Amino acid sequence: MRTRLLDKLNSPRDIRKFEHRELQQLAEEIRQEIIETVASNGGHLAPNLGVVELTLALHLVFETPRDKIVWDVGHQSYVHKLLTGRRNEFHTLRQLDGISGFPKRTESDHDAFDTGHSSTSISAAVGMAAARDLKQDESSVVAVIGDGALTGGMAFEALNHAGHLGTNLIVVLNDNEMSIAENVGALSGYLSRMRSDPKYFKGKEDIEHIISRIPRIGPNVVRVLERIKDSFKYLVVPGMLFEELGFTYFGPIDGHNTAAIRQVLQDAKNHGGPVLVHVLTRKGKGYQPAETNPDKFHGISPFEVKTGEVHKEDGPPSYTEIFGGALTDLAKDNLEILAITAAMPSGTGLNRFAKEFPQRFFDVGIAEQHAVTMAAGMATQGFKPVVAVYSTFLQRAYDQVLHDVCLQKLPVILALDRAGFVGEDGPTHHGVFDLAYLRHIPNMIIMAPKDENELRHMLKTAVDYAGPVTLRYPRGAGVGVPLDAKLDSLPIGRAEILRPGQTLTLLALGTMVYPALEAAEILAEQGIDLRVINARFAKPLDEEAILEAARNTGGILTIEEHALHGGFGSGVMELLEAHNLKAIPFKRLGIPDEFVEHGPIKVLREKFGLSAEGIVAAVLENFKLSRRTPGKAKILIGNN
Secondary structure, three states, X not given: OOOOOHHHOOOHHHHHXXXXXXXXXXXXXXXXXXXXXXXXXXXXXXXHHOOHHHHXXXXXXXXXXXXXXXXXXXXXXXXXXXXXXXXXXXXXOOOOOOOOOOOOOOOOOOOOOOOOOOOOHHHHHHHHHHHHHHXXXXXOEEEXXXXXXXXXXXXXXXXXHHHHHOOOEEEEEEXXXXXXXXXXXXXXXXXXXXXXXXXXXXXXXXXXXXXXXXXXXXXXXXXHHHHHHHHHHHHHOOOHHHHHOOOEEEEEEEOOOHHHHXXXXXXXXXXXXXXXXXXXXXXXXXXXXXXXXXXXXXXXXXXXXXXXXXXXXXXXXXXXXXXXXXXXXXXXXXXXXXXXXXXXXXXXXXXXXXXXXXHHEEEOOOOHHHHHXXXXXXXXXXXXXXXXEEHHHHHHHHHHHHHHHHOOOOOOEEEEEOEEOOOOOOOOOOEOOHHHHHOOOOOOEEEOOOOHHHHHHHHHHHHHOOOOEEEEOOOOEOOOOOOOOOOOOOOOOOOEEEEOOOOEEEEEOHHXXXXXXHHHHHHHOOOOOEEEEEOOEEEOOOHHHHHHHHHHOOOEEEEEEEEXXXXXXXXXXXXXXXXXXXXXXXXXXXXXXXXXXXXXXXXXXXXXXXXXXXXXXXXXXXXXXXXXXXXXXXXXXXOO
16 A cells, blocks of 8 residues: 555655656545545535646745745635645534635734635725835745636726736636637647747847838837737737736646646746736546536535445425525516525525526626626616525625615515525635625615515515515525415515513514524513514514513514624614603623634524523523513513
């Protein structure tokens, strides 16, 4: 049994001792380590398998942490983690208290920038390069960005500025959508070698200088040659867009040939100025199920290595599936309904809609800002656009929601999937800020269902409403309740009293409704009679139900899977203040002023007291209640 080279790695310097054959062996070992770990823990498999040789080449040429490598999104950074001293901790990937699935500066000096959302790497790298120049440093800065992330407008803003600055910066475009055709690769490889050779640039300048000095005709000849050269380059060089932005373009390069990438990266480093290296890779490289179905294995739950089949537990369908099915059903009878996604048709449950109504489905790429304003434009023309997006990614389009949708009171529906905790993807992906950045915007309606059946009715409510609506719902399986055959609109701003009671009111939103009901049952056994209200709406609040509870029960505990600052509970507190009811016993239960790390959703809810047991504890710790038979109980002590 041969010794694993991977076990000998403690820093990136170690791989510089390996010969080409050993680097090939190391690449195989890295792939196997990633496959086995992701099969156990879940994670981003296909992107990481596609960048093994590229990552090796980067660390062969550049010396982190002195040189900076910025990974866009960061879901392709597993190889980098293995090479930079985290091999022994790699089995804890994405586990509670383990290493993150994304680059994290607090985790390693080799991680130059925290990432998790796309299209940010070039901007961060430009900032680092500018700071380096101010410090008169000689280090290199490299941004690694995928072709998908390059669809984000921020990436082009950064490219434009980098070209203007003209500073030393290398952008590696990891293109995993194109195949490596031999004829294209040979021609572009020749052009790259020619352009990276210093003799070419010196020779070109010398020839132009000589011709320009020919009496009378010299300058005209140079201009003609420039036009011919540019016309030829537009025809045969695929990187002209980048050259027009001020970059020197090398590529395309076979992204699975470590020696070739290493040489081009070294040439780019020596060349100076803004350089773009175009690398062609294959997502899922080395694992057949992932190569065959890269979308499925982009981000995946634990699976069986031999078959590639995901470990599934029997249970109800996910909220995502329920949403996608309900939207498709509603669209059959309503031709005004359109669906928009920002490169997430599967993740947002729009696959079925796209298949049945391809002309009414729009995938705009990683461009949330464009998606929202495009929807606003559609709404002005009588359509009912539904923008399906993860809660965390709508943060990127705040200005568009405010100015382009709400200011004009346009009937755009924002379907926010993954609202609340998302689990192992961690702080960049938890959807725990949407209420705070949406609740204060005039004209916005915000709903959150207690279960999958209510989600369907809320979607019908949103479709019937003539203005902006946000519908936020969690990741994962539904509660398992029966689904009504007929969908009805809910009265806007009307809560639902699920359990009568006089001792105290539990005012719960969305995912917290069923834990609140469970907590009420536990406390009922102790003689504490709680009222449970399903708020349904974070905006507008059901003022009548809340004020009645404030006046006629012993106090209110609000419960939300969201940040406490600016969230649902804050809205209730504002309502009580407006009606001079600040003195009633009142407590908010939610997420404190901190970023939540990665971990299983159930564990995170327990950690922050957002479980039935946590709610029971909050009631007993914050409200001193007399225990007696049903009827209004007396509050002995109430703490805010």
